[in-house]
Amino acid sequence: MSIDFIHTSDWHLGKKLFKESRLPEQEAFLSWLLVKIKKLQPKALLISGDIFDTPHPSSKAQALYYQFLKEVVDNSKTEIFIISGNHDSGRFLEAPIPFLKERAIHIVGSLEVQKKTYTFHRDKVSYHLFPYFRSHELYNYAREYFPEHLEGLDANSSDTGLLLDKLIENIFDFKKGQKNILLAHHLFGNGELSGSELGLSLSGLDTIPLSLIKEKFDYVALGHLHNHQYLSKSDPVICYSGSPIAFRFSERKNKKLNHVEVDEGVQVNEIPIPEFRKLFELKLNEKNYKENILELVKNLTKTDHESFLEVQISSDKPLRGVSDEIREMLKDSPIKLLSMQTRLLSSENIDRNTRVRKESGPEELFDDFYLQKYEGEKKVPKELKSLFLELLDEARSEN
Numbered sequence: 001m002s003i004d005f006i007h008t009s010d011w012h013l014g015k016k017l018f019k020e021s022r023l024p025e026q027e028a029f030l031s032w033l034l035v036k037i038k039k040l041q042p043k044a045l046l047i048s049g050d051i052f053d054t055p056h057p058s059s060k061a062q063a064l065y066y067q068f069l070k071e072v073v074d075n076s077k078t079e080i081f082i083i084s085g086n087h088d089s090g091r092f093l094e095a096p097i098p099f100l101k102e103r104a105i106h107i108v109g110s111l112e113v114q115k116k117t118y119t120f121h122r123d124k125v126s127y128h129l130f131p132y133f134r135s136h137e138l139y140n141y142a143r144e145y146f147p148e149h150l151e152g153l154d155a156n157s158s159d160t161g162l163l164l165d166k167l168i169e170n171i172f173d174f175k176k177g178q179k180n181i182l183l184a185h186h187l188f189g190n191g192e193l194s195g196s197e198l199g200l201s202l203s204g205l206d207t208i209p210l211s212l213i214k215e216k217f218d219y220v221a222l223g224h225l226h227n228h229q230y231l232s233k234s235d236p237v238i239c240y241s242g243s244p245i246a247f248r249f250s251e252r253k254n255k256k257l258n259h260v261e262v263d264e265g266v267q268v269n270e271i272p273i274p275e276f277r278k279l280f281e282l283k284l285n286e287k288n289y290k291e292n293i294l295e296l297v298k299n300l301t302k303t304d305h306e307s308f309l310e311v312q313i314s315s316d317k318p319l320r321g322v323s324d325e326i327r328e329m330l331k332d333s334p335i336k337l338l339s340m341q342t343r344l345l346s347s348e349n350i351d352r353n354t355r356v357r358k359e360s361g362p363e364e365l366f367d368d369f370y371l372q373k374y375e376g377e378k379k380v381p382k383e384l385k386s387l388f389l390e391l392l393d394e395a396r397s398e399n
């Protein structure tokens, strides 16, 4: 009989796009996932880090998380395995362990200098939970458990690699005849970054070489990169499940998670995740932007949540009032303009080294900036200048 699990990661509960909350879509995703779990009744759900977007998430984000965990426990026999990501506070995730472990929810949030369980044996499968950690935690751990490998080492890549190798050997419990599943949230091999991820590195290592994990595991459930992607398709399968929703306009929208069956081999079934809210990114120019936006409004298919739009317009002269104009065009449509940028074609080559006058106040700096950006203009238009001064007043009166 095969054993199966679902692999997901990078929920970033509580994350915002500009000032807009993404919780409605995150809630929609979790409801959708719950339906899948009820239907598939997988043996396990693996969540490979970045559960929350910040170390101390809002109460709403936390409520969503706990509600989801409870629903899974109430509606399935699925065990849940969770590791921390670089956005999470490992200790924060671990705090409710006394309650959660009794409900078959297992969390490893940090690498600690004390014996704790990193491996969970189940039937013919062992789950190895590798939490996110930084270099100093690795060195602290090494100092305690394998100091002989620290002697004479400085932080260059092969040394860190050796310590990681020792660490994997030391924290995980490998049992003969088991299929080994690794959960991790570091950068491994060469993944493709999508923009909303931070660069991660252990001192001396930008990414962890695949050679450190290849021989030891049968499926590697990675988190951190937001586009679903494989580093290896077999022996072992190494996969970033990606985030369930697009967090940036530029991020790829075809989101998936993996339903994995482990028998003699490893069989991956990808499950496409519905797009709960559409994100549109339009790169236009001053001649075609109106028709393109009207076209978008006309062809929009309905989703439960209003769509978000980012517009970039390239032009050879400053454009004024375009945001308002676009908002007016979108007035009766379920599309909200979140960001509007103008790209001045002639300003591309401006000498960026123009010296800033030392005595300049914000007003002068604004003038300088304007004249530099809009080449050929002699003076900041009155209207714009007074708007700026108003803003400046507002900013000064705050706190």
Ligand SMILES: [Mn+2]
Pocket: 050, 085, 086, 087, 185, 197, 198, 223, 224, 225
């Ligand atoms: Mn991450």
